[in-house]
Amino acid sequence: MxxxxxxxxxxxxxxxxxxxxxxxxxxxxxxxxxxxxxxxxxxxxxxxxxxxxxxxxxxxxxxxxxxxxxxxxxxxxxxxxxxxxxxxxxxxxxxxxxxxxxxxxxxxxxxxSESLDEIFIRSEKSQTEFKLDKRVFNVGKDLSATGAGALEVLNNVPSVNVNIEGEVSLRGNEGVQILINGKPSVLASGDSNALGTITADMIEKIEVITNPSAKYDAEGTAGIINIVIKKSEKKGLNGSISLNVGVPDSNSFGLSLNKRTEKFNLFSQIGIGKRTYPSESESINNDLINNISINSFGDGDFNEKFSNILIGTDYHLNDLNIITLSGSYAYEVEDQFSTSNFKKYDASNNITDNWIRNEKTEATNPKLRYELQYKKNFKRHKDQSLLFSALGSSFKKDQFSNFENNPIIGEVENFEQKTRTDYKLEDYTFKLDYTHPFLKKYTIETGSQYVINNVTNDFAVDNLTDGDWINNPDLSNIFNYEQNVLGVYTTAAFEDDKWGLKVGLRLENTILSTELKTTNIENNDDYTNLFPSAHTSYKINNNFSMQLGYSKRINRPRLRSLNPFSSIRNNFSISTGNPDLQPEYTDSYEVTSIHKIGKTSLNFSLYNRYTTDVMERVSVFENNVSISRPENIGTNNTTGFECNGKLSPLDWLSINGDFNINYFNRNGFYNNTSFDFKGNKWSTRITSKIKLPAEFDIEISGDFRSKYKTLQQEVSSNLFADFGVRKKILKGKTILNLSIRDVFASRVYKTKTIQPSFYLYDSRKRGRFITFGISYGFGKGEAMQFSGQRRR
Structure with missing residues (x-):
């Protein structure tokens, strides 16, 4: 070749x-x-x-x-x-x-499904740790692998219960504050169900705080649940679509979306709905001196149409820096109709006058809420962090009411009134928190908070006289309210494997001013308080711990307690505010034992709360008209015992129970009259959750609240029950939900005021609510529990 x-x-x-x-x-x-x-x-x-x-x-x-x-x-x-x-x-x-x-x-x-069951058995289990001033529920793979929602994870936390409609309670109290990563968030606000956009695999841990330390706002609270989101996880798309219908009207549609990428966590929600809240009422005003009585029986409907939208994002600048920006807007349209039948009796119990009072009220309520947060983590220690957040919200109400008195018998004349309310609320909260761990067992926290509350309430009453509307200056005024609270705090903690100690001090300065603009009456208040806290814990073993805590709290009067002008729905039973009202102060002591016995968790607590300048409503009576307003009267010393537990005796049965009893000793003096008295009250709530074949879940709960005394009143006992059933279909992607609130329509709020010269009785009832909902979840998770009842 x-x-x-x-x-x-x-x-x-x-x-x-x-x-x-x-x-x-x-x-x-x-x-x-x-x-x-x-x-x-x-x-x-x-x-x-x-x-x-x-x-x-x-x-x-x-x-x-x-x-x-x-x-x-x-x-x-x-x-x-x-x-x-x-x-x-x-x-x-x-x-x-x-x-x-x-x-x-x-x-x-x-x-x-078989593989999934095997994963549950072999994977890391969720478990509870006992810290100094809180309990920490670490979310393991047994929950995070299921794709469940945040509400389902909360339902596994000891002392926490989530009913079948998605309402969260701590130790049986629904007044719990929910935080996201240690701060208020639009995701956890009461006006949305955006909590459902958070899935279990996004959650690192849940912290339960029953007696908050100086780090948290000194304003009184039933407790705090803090949901800690994982720092940087790529989770893809998840969300849910929910539709609810009910009797009386409880109709809503909601769409929730959450999208997580390497840099962004995008979340959004839209919702529309219509609600009807029927009511029945009864009142008795009895003049014991002249033996004249005015009774009224009434019923009505409160109707509400609402729509809302929420959108936000977490942006991970890098592994150590995160920015959150979010906002929500809601618009509500309200109308209310009520009819009350009034009867006046003389000393011989004969009807002398009888008339019908009709009310028609219309209102619009736009709401806006927005949030900016910056969080910096540090390489030095995983728990070292700097957090800045700014939240703002505004709420407006334009309301118009018309009242008509139509006589049936007696000397009552046709009488017409109308009211106008222009209400505007603006709230701003700025927070800065820094956490610095050192020497492995020590931690220092420091920070500040500034809260601004501005309210204007323009209220006017007009009477129809000779065909013309004439303003009633005695019932009309413009009430301005401004409160600024600046707080700074420092806490120091030592904690090892067995025991720990945490002490803290918070300083808050409050500047409060109220103004009745039309009558040019002003009230100004400026006070500074120290709020110490101390917590210690001792872990005997992994299943038994003891915690001891002390904190000083404050309960500032709200606008409704300060505003001297209110509704004229019932001209014979009037409730007003008191611009001179001062805040309550409480020293709170609590010792808690925490037990874990197999699948059972039990908490026993002894507590004592000593409160000064107690705010109580006092009623005065003149010309068959009762007027109540809050006053600061004396002290209240309360000692109580609380027990709550979560028991799972069988794989298909779990029982949550709460029992609380307390004894109180009131001491006070008002208008040359001693108001010293003793009393007690107790409450219990039991919720049973039953898992049936074919993916059916049943929930039955019973609630009893004993009668108790206040300064002048006796509040009646209450016994009521709720029922719910849930069915999962399409491999858990769709949930069918039926709930019945107040099954026996037995939840009636009754009060009696018995004084030497007068007797008052008031009764209010809402009745039974039945709601059916369907929710479809897509992406990573199951169908989220989008509540059928809008939270207020």
């Missing part, structure tokens, strides 16, 4: 060898992975490439947020496996190579 031919032959052979090598190195395998039930993409699904001969893995990757993957391999004799937690693994051995590519197109994965 001649040299040119040899060179040509070698060139051809070399080219073929290079082509084969290039082919081996450039085969690209691509495709998209989706769920069988929803056809939605699966993020973080694992794609593994195996050598057919050795069965060893030679390459691999995970899918992106759109379920797409692309892998380059050198070995053409391969097979492919696609897997994701909770789904059946798919093995692919047949494929076609075209243009150096293997396009697997769309790969559908089916859910594997």
């Amino acid at each position: 001649k040299a040119p031919h040899i060179l040509c032959f070698l060139f051809v052979i070399g080219s073929n060898i290079m082509n084969i090598s290039a082919q081996k190195s450039s085969i690209t395998i691509s495709g998209k992975i989706i769920e069988s039930s929803s056809n939605l993409p699966i993020e973080f699904a694992t794609v593994s490439i195996f050598d057919k001969n050795s069965k060893k893995a030679i390459a691999g990757s995970v899918t992106d947020a759109n379920g797409i993957f692309s892998i380059k391999v050198k070995e053409p004799t391969i097979y492919i496996e696609v897997s994701f937690i909770g789904f059946k693994t798919k093995k692919i051995t047949s494929y076609t190579i075209e243009n150096k590519e293997i396009d697997l197109k769309t790969i559908v994965l089916e859910e594997n």
Whole structure:
């Protein structure tokens, strides 16, 4: 063979060898992975490439947020496996190579319930840790792998209960404050159900605080639940669509979305709804001196239409810096109709006058809430952080009411009145918190908070006289309220494996001013208070701990307690405010034992609360008209015992119970009259949750609240029950929910005021509410529990 031919032959052979090598190195395998039930993409699904001969893995990757993957391999004799937690693994051995590519197109994965059950058994379990001033529930894979919502996780936390409508209570008290990452958030605000956009796999831990330290606002609270979100997790898309209908009208539609990427967590919600709240009322005003009585019986409907939108984002600047920006807007339209039948009796119990009073009220309420937060973490320690947050909100109410008195018998004349209310509220909260751990067992916290509250209430009453509307100056005025509270705090803590101690001090300066503009009456107050706190705990073992806590609290009077003008719905029973009202101060002591016995958790608490300048309503009576307003009267010393527990005796049965009893000793002196008295009150709530076959859940709860005394009143006891049933379908993606609130329509609020010269009786009843809802969850999680009843 001649040299040119040899060179040509070698060139051809070399080219073929290079082509084969290039082919081996450039085969690209691509495709998209989706769920069988929803056809939605699966993020973080694992794609593994195996050598057919050795069965060893030679390459691999995970899918992106759109379920797409692309892998380059050198070995053409391969097979492919696609897997994701909770789904059946798919093995692919047949494929076609075209243009150096293997396009697997769309790969559908089916859910594997058996695999999921096995994961629950073998995975890390959620568990509770006992800290100095709180209990910490760490969310393990047994919950995070289920795709459940935040409300379902809360339902697994000791002392916390979430009813079938999604309302959260702590130790049986629904006045709990919910924080996200240690701060108020639009995600946890009472006007939205955006908490449902948070899934279990986003949650790192949940902190339960029953006696807050100096770090938290000194304003009185029933307790705090803090949901801590994982710092940086790529979670893809999840959300839910909910539809609710009810009797009386309780109709709503909601759409919640949450999208997490490497840098962003985007969350949003829209909702519309219509509610009707019927009511029945009865009142008795009895003049015991002249034996004249005025009784009224009435009923009415409060109707509300509302819409809201929420949108926000967490932006991860990097691993250590996060910015959150969010906002929500709601618009409500209200109308109210009521009819009351008034009867006047003389000393012989004969009806002397009888008339009907009708009311028609219309109002619009726009609400705006917005939030900016910056959080910085530090490489030095995982718990070292700096947090700044700014929250703002505004609320307006334009309300008009018309009242008519229509006589039936007696000397009562036709009488018409109308009222106008222009109300505006603006709140701003600025917080700065810094946490600095050192020497492994020590932590210092310091920070400040500034809260601004501005309110204007323009209230006017007009009477129809000779065909003209004439303003009543005695009932009309413009009330302005402004309160600024500046707080700074420092806490220091030591904590080891067995015991710990935390002390803190908070200083708050309050500047309060009220003004009755029309009559030019002003009240100004400026006071500074120190609020110390101390907490200690001792862990005897992993199942038994003791906690002891002390804190000083304040309860400032709210606008309704300060505003001297109120509704004229019943001209014979009037409730007003008191611009001179001062705040209450409480020293709160609490010792708690925490027990874990198998699947049972029990908490026993002894507490004492000593309150000064107690705010109580005092009624005066003149010309058959009772007028009540709050006054600061004396002290109240309360000692109580509380027990709450969560028991799971069977796999299909869990029982939550709360019992609280306290004894109080009141001492006070008002208008030359002693108001010293003693009393007690107790309450209990038991909730049973039953898991039935075919994915049915039943919830039955009973609530009893004993009668008790106040300064002048006796408040009646209350016994009522709620029922709910839930059914999961489509592999947990859809939830059907039926709830009945106040099953026996027995929740009636009654008060009696018995004084030497007068007797008052008041009764109010709302009745039974039945709601049916359907919720569909998509993406990572199950259907979220979007409440059928808008929280107020």
